[in-house]
Amino acid sequence: MMELRGLEKSYGGKPAIKDLSLDIHKNEYLTLLGPSGSGKSTLLRLIAGLEQPDRGGVFLDNAALLNMPAHMRNLGFVQQKYALFPHMAVFDNVAFGLRYRHLNPLDDEAEIRTKVMDMLELVGLSDLEMRKVGQLSGGQKQRVSVARTLVCEPKICLLDEPLGALDANLRERMAIELRRIRAALGVTFLHVTGNETEALAMGDRVVVLDNGCIRQVDIPEKIFTKPTSIQVAKFVNAYNLFPGKGRPEKFEYCDHKFPLRGDAGAARYYGIRYDQMRVSYQNDGQAGLSAKFVTSEFEGARIKYFFECPDVGVFEAEVHLGEEGLGRLQQGEEYYVSWDPNQALLFDGAGELMSGFGATEGLQ
Numbered sequence: 001m002m003e004l005r006g007l008e009k010s011y012g013g014k015p016a017i018k019d020l021s022l023d024i025h026k027n028e029y030l031t032l033l034g035p036s037g038s039g040k041s042t043l044l045r046l047i048a049g050l051e052q053p054d055r056g057g058v059f060l061d062n063a064a065l066l067n068m069p070a071h072m073r074n075l076g077f078v079q080q081k082y083a084l085f086p087h088m089a090v091f092d093n094v095a096f097g098l099r100y101r102h103l104n105p106l107d108d109e110a111e112i113r114t115k116v117m118d119m120l121e122l123v124g125l126s127d128l129e130m131r132k133v134g135q136l137s138g139g140q141k142q143r144v145s146v147a148r149t150l151v152c153e154p155k156i157c158l159l160d161e162p163l164g165a166l167d168a169n170l171r172e173r174m175a176i177e178l179r180r181i182r183a184a185l186g187v188t189f190l191h192v193t194g195n196e197t198e199a200l201a202m203g204d205r206v207v208v209l210d211n212g213c214i215r216q217v218d219i220p221e222k223i224f225t226k227p228t229s230i231q232v233a234k235f236v237n238a239y240n241l242f243p244g245k246g247r248p249e250k251f252e253y254c255d256h257k258f259p260l261r262g263d264a265g266a267a268r269y270y271g272i273r274y275d276q277m278r279v280s281y282q283n284d285g286q287a288g289l290s291a292k293f294v295t296s297e298f299e300g301a302r303i304k305y306f307f308e309c310p311d312v313g314v315f316e317a318e319v320h321l322g323e324e325g326l327g328r329l330q331q332g333e334e335y336y337v338s339w340d341p342n343q344a345l346l347f348d349g350a351g352e353l354m355s356g357f358g359a360t361e362g363l364q
């Protein structure tokens with residue numbers, strides 16, 4: 001439905017987007033994940049027509065968009081800071097786009113009322129239509145902002161950190177709402193976020209952006225379990241990554257040796273997920289490290305444990321309540337943290353995932 005082809009954009013000679021190509025499918029929820037400064041907002045602005053690329057093209061249903069001004073592109077843009085009119089009522093904020101848009105503005109008040117009220121019902125704000133926007137909560141403002149964008153029936157809705165200004169509880173509720181609203185309308189969403197949990201939970205597919213380049217585009221499960229590069233493994237924030245060297249049948253990291261099948265001579269990083277680490281009192285014969293318990297973070301259904309050993313530094317293990325554990329760990333005590341070496345990922349010197357070892361054994 002939308003194609004981005006070889007997009008490039010620099011500011012003052014410094015590239016923000018580098019030769020970026022991407023296909024966005026009809027009726028999908030695409031999340032764009034990347035750290036601060038990776039070029040997420042720049043990419044949205046190029047698509048929306050708020051900036052021009054130095055090179056490349058943007059196509060919507062095979063039509064070139066680059067020479068088309070922003071207001072003619074029929075794209076919706078939900079900004080983080082809402083950009084609403086605080087002294088106007090909810091109804092008028094949502095109706096504004098319908099009345100004043102360049103493509104096909106409406107002046108039939110009955111038609112406007114029907115469309116606005118349908119949209120307010122969809123976002124759960126029917127009873128607040130006359131309330132001034134300045135008197136709404138953050139979550140309600142965000143719903144108005146989404147309603148105002150979607151009422152104009154854009155072909156694609158661009159959302160720039162739409163949940164960023166909400167507190168954690170509300171963010172979770174709005175996340176579910178956004179998925180529901182998108183599914184009900186069948187509009188394509190491109191949702192930008194710096195939060196890996198949000199990107200993985202909400203996207204049908206996730207695009208990982210790093211330093212102006214796409215590192216991986218895949219379904220969330222694949223991004224999480226098979227990051228194709230060390231950068232993606234870092235962004236999903238779920239892996240201990242140990243630098244070292246592959247040898248026949250093992251990976252060496254300082255004085256530690258993690259067993260492997262085959263000769264992974266090109267391996268330079270060993271990755272194992274926090275949730276795959278098991279904490280015990282002694283070496284159980286698998287891959288593992290003896291380490292001191294430093295501290296823990298209680299996160300409801302899971303607990304994050306932080307360990308330290310002198311040459312490794314700090315690493316993490318995640319235990320879910322309900323799993324059999326050791327109970328309360330003693331700060332400063334030595335434990336054995338182990339894992340199944342068949343679940344490890346290996347990355348080569350260029351940071352690329354190596355196939356044929358650990359969790360990728362037997363995969364091409």
Ligand SMILES: Nc1ncnc2c1ncn2[C@@H]1O[C@H](COP(=O)(O)OP(=O)(O)OP(=O)(O)O)[C@@H](O)[C@H]1O
Pocket residue numbers: 011012015016034035036037038039040041042043194
């Ligand atoms: N108008 C501008 N002038 C100069 N440099 C810019 C401009 N806009 C963006 N940049 C630079 O381009 C790079 C990408 O910025 P961008 O805002 O797209 O990143 P981002 O991933 O959206 O970051 P954040 O998550 O912090 O909003 C950064 O290095 C930024 O400093």
